[in-house]
Amino acid sequence: DIVMTxxxxxxxxxxxxxxxxxxxxxxxxxxxxxxxxYLAWYQQKPGQPPKxxxxxxxTREFGVPDRFSGSGSGTDFTLTISSLQAEDVALYYCxxxxxxxxxxxxxxxxxxx
Amino acid sequence: xxxxxESGGGLVQPGGSxxxxxxxxxxxxxxxxxxxxxxxxxxxxxxxxxxSSSGGTIYYxxxxxxxxxxxxxxxxxSLYLQMNSLRAxxxxxxxxxxxxAGGLIDFWGQGTLVTxxx
Numbered sequence: 613d614i615v616m617t618x619x620x621x622x623x624x625x626x627x628x629x630x631x632x633x634x635x636x637x638x639x640x641x642x643x644x645x646x647x648x649x650y651l652a653w654y655q656q657k658p659g660q661p662p663k664x665x666x667x668x669x670x671t672r673e674f675g676v677p678d679r680f681s682g683s684g685s686g687t688d689f690t691l692t693i694s695s696l697q698a699e700d701v702a703l704y705y706c707x708x709x710x711x712x713x714x715x716x717x718x719x720x721x722x723x724x725x
Numbered sequence: 726x727x728x729x730x731e732s733g734g735g736l737v738q739p740g741g742s743x744x745x746x747x748x749x750x751x752x753x754x755x756x757x758x759x760x761x762x763x764x765x766x767x768x769x770x771x772x773x774x775x776x777s778s779s780g781g782t783i784y785y786x787x788x789x790x791x792x793x794x795x796x797x798x799x800x801x802x803s804l805y806l807q808m809n810s811l812r813a814x815x816x817x818x819x820x821x822x823x824x825x826a827g828g829l830i831d832f833w834g835q836g837t838l839v840t841x842x843x
Binding site for chain 1: 760769770771772775784786787820826827828829830831832833834835836
């Protein structure tokens with residue numbers, strides 16, 4: 613199984629500042645035949661289901677604000693919020709969909725400092 | 726509007742069974758793969774099972790293999806998860822999700838809570 617490890621487990625950032633969440637996979641999730649990284653990012657607010665933010669590591673889902681960006685390739689990935697807003701307080705999860713079981717990271721809790 | 730509505734959760738004793746349903750609307754259900762993901766109270770997301778659009782391919786997490794059965798009825802726009810031999814560690818909110826590319830969940834239902842306890 614591919615193990616997904618996020619860092620940090622929790623993060624407190626001031627409003628308007630940058631927030632960075634990392635995700636590392638135990639093996640590459642880059643599929644060589646199409647040069648795509650099978651990596652997604654989700655946001656989950658309290659009492660709500662997860663919401664897709666990014667797929668193919670860096671493709672922003674429709675409606676996601678452009679202060680959010682996804683980057684990385686192979687085994688190392690990053691979710692960045694360029695200017696933190698109050699509504700961004702949530703849990704964030706990465707997930708690999710390269711091979712079953714399609715494992716998630718343990719989650720990163722983002723709070724306001 | 727895309728909607729996924731899970732139902733069938735509840736309290737069940739260890740060793741018991743439960744059948745979850747997920748009613749889909751607002752999209753062509755038969756064209757999409759589907760996934761079940763669970764979340765234990767206060768914990769992270771745990772991938773449970775996947776089914777192809779036709780129902781011909783199904784995958785399970787090792788933790789549920791042999792106990793859970795995923796199925797779908799495209800004529801009824803419905804997804805199911807039959808859960809047998811339930812254990813305390815199956816206690817979780819179970820989400821169904823519209824899926825693409827095998828494991829990419831682009832839309833999630835609100836979830837249904839399953840509690841396994843005596």
